[in-house]
Amino acid sequence: MDTMKKQDGFMSQKLIVLPDDIIAEYATHPLIRPLYITDIGYFPQALHHYRERPAGSAAYIVMYCMAGEGWVSLSGQKKQILQKGSVMVIPANMPHEYGSSETNPWTIYWFHMKGENADSFFEGIDQYTIPTQVSVENSAKIIELFHQCYDLLQKGYSLNRIIYVSQLASHLAALIRFSQQQPHVPGKQKKKHDLELSLQFMSDHLEQNISLQELADQAHLSVPHYTHVFKKTTGYSPIDYYLRLKIQLACQYLDLTEQSIKEISIRLGFQDPYYFSRLFKKIMGKAPLVYRNTRKG
Structure with a gap:
């Protein structure tokens, strides 16, 4: 009752x-x-x-x-x-x-x-x-x-x-x-880790290169703890997720600019265009040039 x-x-x-x-x-x-x-x-x-x-x-x-x-x-x-x-x-x-x-x-x-x-x-x-x-x-x-x-x-x-x-x-x-699903670490409010801040930090540095240690430091966590929390929430390791954000931005450059694949590669912090192309194909399922030539919309 x-x-x-x-x-x-x-x-x-x-x-x-x-x-x-x-x-x-x-x-x-x-x-x-x-x-x-x-x-x-x-x-x-x-x-x-x-x-x-x-x-x-x-x-x-x-x-x-x-x-x-x-x-x-x-x-x-x-x-x-x-x-x-x-x-x-x-x-x-x-x-x-x-x-x-x-x-x-x-x-x-x-x-x-x-x-x-x-x-x-x-x-x-x-x-x-x-x-x-x-x-x-x-x-x-x-x-x-x-x-x-x-x-x-x-x-x-x-x-x-x-x-x-x-x-x-x-x-x-x-x-x-x-x-x-946004995890928080026990402690003072100012030290609580909001995953959204970490993702924003990644997004703000897509045309640079940041290390796993820098990401963990920004989140005020140890590398193992940060990696565990991040993967549990997103399903990806921090660096894998960061690279996927870079490729997502690369897609926008391929769609909206006339920059060459090499120029886009360097712009996003990949000094080796061949590595960039292999990573792009692994994530998107097609090479950058094939993606650019695919009709969209």
Whole structure:
């Protein structure tokens, strides 16, 4: 049996629970079936907000804390603090309870999601069940996606609206997946490693050559730790990824300039044009000249 501490609502709250018959009617549609929202809500300054579900929820629960703080406990484990600017996903069918701080009550946006792709979005990544800070930019996107979904559903449950909301749900899930796969190293905030900064550093130095040691130093990590974190997140070693970014830029030069292959090679820091051509073919599946002569668009 689900338990709530506060039976009435919160001032200025927003809440929509889709009727079961609507979900049953639309959930098999090919554009809705992959992922869809069943419940959506916004609780501002939700003092005394508390919920306990001993059997869990049939849906994945996405919680984003915009202000204040609260806590979440999964399967009776230690409470985890959900603070301003952090997001957390409660897995489907997992017993849980959560509540707002009594001294600094949270303001939260939340979504319940189901669908045949829900497991693929949310399972298998430990970070999902740990509150994770998201960037200011992604926080704004989460809030924007909420309001788009809410405004659409508030105007009715037509098929086209539900399809649109389903696509917004996929965007939201992908955004959260992306945000939560950006690893951080424990320690002071200023020393946290944001992989996005490392990727930006690579992008800013594509016409130069940077070493693995320089990349690790920029990330404030040892070479082995940096390599492990980077490969776990991207699937590539740092230097392999860096070379792929160089080849990606080479494609742009081949498409948009009249520079020779040798000129492009040297411009990107490859002193040996033959090595550049071999690497280009390995990554792109065709030689630079063949790529340039291929019709595009």
